[in-house]
Amino acid sequence: LAKTTQPISMDSYEGQEVNITCSHNNIATNDYITWYQQFPSQGPRFIIQGYKTKVTNEVASLFIPADRKSSTLSLPRVSLSDTAVYYCLVGTTGGGNKLTFGTGTQLKVEL
Amino acid sequence: NAGVTQTPKFRVLKTGQSMTLLCAQDMNHEYMYWYRQDPGMGLRLIHYSVGEGTTAKGEVPDGYNVSRLKKQNFLLGLESAAPSQTSVYFCASSPRPPTGSDQPQHFGDGTRLSIL
Incomplete structure (x- = not known):
């Protein structure tokens, strides 16, 4: 199983860009990198997914270097509502038991 | 469009009791x-299913059983509940990924289970 390591917590202010890095040194060739957001008393919500290079959608960007041993979730211009736990997941749904959640990063956004 | 619905949302059991959590x-x-999430920890996979009538063990399957008799439902059973099974249980679903790609999971809002 590909183990992931993320910072336990991060603090930011509204309007700033936040970058959260996840390390996954033993990522397998077929593994994808997926990031989820979780608010208290809710299930995780999909943010973005990628395999290599850069992926961008309407809420975030995901940067993956060539060796794929890490990835960085970038949240542009965060707001108070972005305060949540962010999880990096490495694996493939096709494998089922190959899915591994990290410990998550608690992001706190202040005014 | 409800997505993933979990029933019940909360439940308190006594040690040794049995119950079934429903995911639709x-x-x-x-x-x-099916995942469990303990305080301050990430989600751990209990069991999963890749199609109707199939089930497989995840990372922490001991003490749990599952069934997928219908495609839209996935049941998680605790035959003899133990205090160590106090947790928040999340169900998720995802489409079969096309070859060479992957698909994200869609999660329910969880069942908070306390075992005394």
């Missing part, structure tokens, strides 16, 4: 999963 999805997804 209306997205026609092939894959379904």
